[in-house]
Amino acid sequence: MFSSRKIGPPVLALLLAAGSLAHAAEPGSFGYGTAATQAQIAGWDIDVRGEDGAGLPPGKGTVNRGADVYAEQCAACHGTFGEGEGRFPKLVGGAGSLRDDRPEPTVGSYWPFAPTLWDYINRAMPMPAPHTLSADDVYALTAYILNLNDLVPPEFVADRNSLPKVKMRNRDSFIWTDPRPDTAARACMNGCADTGDVRMSSTAEGRDLTPRTTGPLDTMQPK
Numbered sequence: 001m002f003s004s005r006k007i008g009p010p011v012l013a014l015l016l017a018a019g020s021l022a023h024a025a026e027p028g029s030f031g032y033g034t035a036a037t038q039a040q041i042a043g044w045d046i047d048v049r050g051e052d053g054a055g056l057p058p059g060k061g062t063v064n065r066g067a068d069v070y071a072e073q074c075a076a077c078h079g080t081f082g083e084g085e086g087r088f089p090k091l092v093g094g095a096g097s098l099r100d101d102r103p104e105p106t107v108g109s110y111w112p113f114a115p116t117l118w119d120y121i122n123r124a125m126p127m128p129a130p131h132t133l134s135a136d137d138v139y140a141l142t143a144y145i146l147n148l149n150d151l152v153p154p155e156f157v158a159d160r161n162s163l164p165k166v167k168m169r170n171r172d173s174f175i176w177t178d179p180r181p182d183t184a185a186r187a188c189m190n191g192c193a194d195t196g197d198v199r200m201s202s203t204a205e206g207r208d209l210t211p212r213t214t215g216p217l218d219t220m221q222p223k
C-alpha cells in the first residue's frame with residue numbers, strides 16, 4: 001500500500017475527486033466506464049450455432065460469387081481450389097481419411113456443421129483482415145467452399161435457411177452427450193455427502209504414475 005506522505009497534493013486531489021465520483025455512480029456499478037450500447041454488444045455477439053444455424057444473419061450468396069471473392073481474398077493462402085499453398089491449411093479433401101494413419105481433417109472431411117463454416121470465415125478470415133467481409137460475401141464463400149468439397153451443387157445459394165440443411169460428411173461421428181458419469185453430476189447444495197453406493201475403490205497412490213519430485217525434466221523421472 002502507498003502512504004499519503006508519498007503522494008503529492010495534485011494526486012491526492014485526483015484521488016479525492018475519484019472518490020466523490022464513485023458516490024455519484026449508479027447503484028451496483030463501480031463508478032467508472034459507461035454502459036455498453038446495443039450496437040457495441042451486437043459487435044461482439046456474432047456467434048452462430050453449428051447445429052441449427054441460430055445467429056446466422058439475413059443475406060445470401062452463390063457459388064459463383066464465392067469463387068470471385070475467394071480468388072481475390074483467399075486463394076493466395078488456401079490455393080485456387082482449396083488445396084492449400086505451402087503450409088496454409090487445405091480447405092478441401094481428406095474425405096474418408098479420418099481413420100487412416102494420416103487422417104486429413106478439412107472442412108469437407110471433418111467439420112460436422114455447415115453454419116460453423118460461415119461463423120469461422122466471418123470471425124477469422126481473411127487472416128490479415130478479419131471482419132472486413134459483408135454477410136453476403138461470407139455466404140458466397142461458404143457456398144463456394146462447400147461446392148469445392150462436393151457437398152452442394154454449383155447452383156446452391158447459401159443463406160440462413162439452406163446452410164443448416166447441408167449434410168456434412170462427418171456429421172454423425174461426433175458424440176454430443178458425454179457418457180462419463182462424472183460429467184453428469186447434478187448441482188448439490190445440501191446432503192451432498194450422501195452418495196448412495198458410490199465408494200472410492202482405489203487410488204493412484206503408490207503406482208508410480210506421477211513424478212515424485214519436481215524440478216528440471218531430467219530429475220522428474222520416478223526413481
Ligand code: HEC
Binds near residue numbers: 091
Ligand atoms: C494470409 C493467409 C490467409 C488468407 C488470405 C486466408 N486465410 Fe484462411 N486460414 C489461414 C490460416 C493460417 C488458417 C489456420 C488458422 C488456425 O488454425 O488458427 C486458416 C484457416 C481457415 C479455415 C479453417 C480451416 C480448418 O479446417 O481449420 C477456413 C475455413 C478459412 N481459413 C477460410 C478462408 C477464407 C474463406 C479466406 C478468404 C476470405 C481465407 N481463409 C483467407 C490463412 C489465411
